[in-house]
Amino acid sequence: MAMRRPSIVIFCAAAIVTISMGVRQAFGLFLPDMSMGLGIGRSDFGLALALQNLLFGLLQPITGALGDKYGAGRLVVAGAVVYALGLVGASLASGALGLYLSFGVLVGLAMSACTFVTVLGAVGRVVPPERRSLAFGLVTAGGSLGQFLVVPGGQLMIAELGWRMALIGLAGLISVMVILSLGVAGRPQLPAESGRDQSVRDALREASGERSFWLLNAGFFVCGFHIAFIGTHFPAYLTDKGLSLATGANALALVGLFNIAGSWFFGIMGDRWSKKGLLAGLYAARSAVMLAFLALPLTPVTALAFAGAMGFLWLGTVPLTSGLIGGIFGIRYLSMLYGIVFLSHQVGSFFGAWSAGLMFDLTGSYDSIWTASVALGLFAALVHLPIREAPVARLQPA
Template identity: 75%
Template sequence: MNGTATVRSIMKRAPIVIAAAALIVTIAMGVRQAFGLFLPDMSTELNIGRSSFGLALALQNLLFGLAQPVVGALGDRCGAGRVVVVGTIVYAAGLVGAAFAGGALGLHLSFGVMVGLALSGTTFVVVLGAVGRVVPAEKRGMAFGIVTAGGSLGQFLLVPVGQMFIAGLGWRMALIALAGIVAVMVVLAIGVAGRPRAGGAGGANMEPPQSLGAAVREASGNRGFWLLNAGFFVCGFHVAFVATHFPAYLADKGLGLAIGASALALIGLFNIFGSYLFGVAGDRWSRKMLLAGLYAARGVGMILFLVLPLTPFTALAFASMMGLLWLGTVPLTSGLVGQVFGIRYLSTLYGIVFLSHQVGSFFGAWSAGFMFDLAGSYDSVWIASVLLAFAAAALHLPISERPVERLRTAAA
């Protein structure tokens, strides 16, 4: 098969890969975003504090990130489909394990360790690598935005389902029901299956040969790569803090858990549009400037939320604003990694950046619970979130968006 026929064959397959990847992320991230709804019932029945529940989700986020470089490398070597199947099995087992947890240790092992490891194989890093290899560079931001929006669609659809399961079945059976939904990803893995090839519409065939070790060393020596890591840490802190503690924060203020569930659902709904729009914008304008503006907007939005009177309207308006900015960082950050370093080892390199995101998530989930147990409020965490937002905006400004010399030489 000649090169032109190969490209045509891959382009015919691209819609299938994008659709399967988006649905996988829809389920994996949608179920994950419902975890905050379990905090009140689980902490009461298991007789654990919010810091202990927060630690379980913090461990989940940390292991989600720590495994990403390894899982990304496996995706680059063995293909995304196999990785997703294994991740799905572990994910479902972790949810069932959490349903039978009798205390903090069981919760930490199931919700924390098992689900955290499973998420690394069923979300953005693995599937975006598969998508990037079948989509041309000029459409990559849009494709990444569509897949990222899948996570938001899952949040919009599955958070209310999680609340319905808890209300109708109790939290233990609700977790088992969610495990059944997660199992569907085994079938969807077929859509992203296949070993990575040297050729592809994404341009890997145009890149000069490079080993995995050389790719990691090249990125490690680039200042912009570490600035992306630092910025993504802040994104993880924000997302984990809000997803884990915002429903409880609103309940503490007298708005009720139903408003918290509606807020999480609105974040998912508006992020469907935000992820797609930021992905498309990244194909047209400077990704680093879009990222800087996104983080600054988060900071402004948090300030407005804190200074205005707290009502159901302001809570849901804040959730809508955060939704527009929620995961718009993903197509922009992953797109910038591919733009600067190429796509052959995109899953590996973006996996390293995503590790920083998940370290931020660890501190966002755990520190908020710790500070609440210590001080009885989330005030200090809100202040830290605002300061981190503006710091992240500033960190993106010095990043160079030029491809590395290896790619520039090959294109000359």
């Protein structure tokens, strides 16, 4: 990639994530109206988003490798076009099958090309290693800014225009990413680091032989489970308990607002402190926040307080996890290796979105999923402790 000013690459990457993730985080608001309008259960809606998350993850190693080879710009354009088609398709759906194909297949395909894995590789090549975690944190904060800005707009469009036209409006917003792709476009240059001629096969073999790589996969599975469960079902959970849909929308917006601060904070701290220690503390804190929320009476105040606390812990995992991968294995194949770890995240997202809807349809309650979420947070905190943060032998000084 021809050398660009890091500020331009970071800004465009953050804006791309702002739009793509902001629209994605608004999907939970459509659950009540779409379930009634299409005559489907929450498990059907949850399965559509679960398929989206799973496909999103399955393609990440492939799109990551393509980004490492050809650059992020082309992938973002392709992703934006397919994303818009998926939203238009969902607006025309007449049943569960249409939702699976649009929200599930098309949007899942699109997001694999225009979110974190693709753009973080472009950012990682234009910032020095000592500032990389902060840069990743700033891009990650873009996803939260999108949640803060887009989710309330989505709720307003649903209320004023209905859910079908709201999806058309969001498709128009997605098209802006085509312009932003110019900021991350270009053919990547090889980074100046030892082992730069390493092949894809060698990189995969090296990573698969490191226990730390698999521990990162296990932890990111939990992150995906938490985010998909809360992002998809939390507004419905609140309305089930007698709170308004507006409270659910405000809660998701607060998650985004507080994660701007959280992503920035963990990005800075990742350049100063142990990334694995920060990750262990973050996951343990998630479990503590969920336990406190469940123990307190549910009111609009406690719902919004929970959203703010979880928001601070929401995507701070991204700069820390991607930073660990770059620090351990180098950045030549950062997008591909992070794509593999992100696949684990999306497998967790599949189960978080689908199992929550399934258990609600079976039991009329989300209680079992809340319990599982707390337990998984504690598990993730423990599996990060044995990670070895030092670079692999290939990158060690002679």
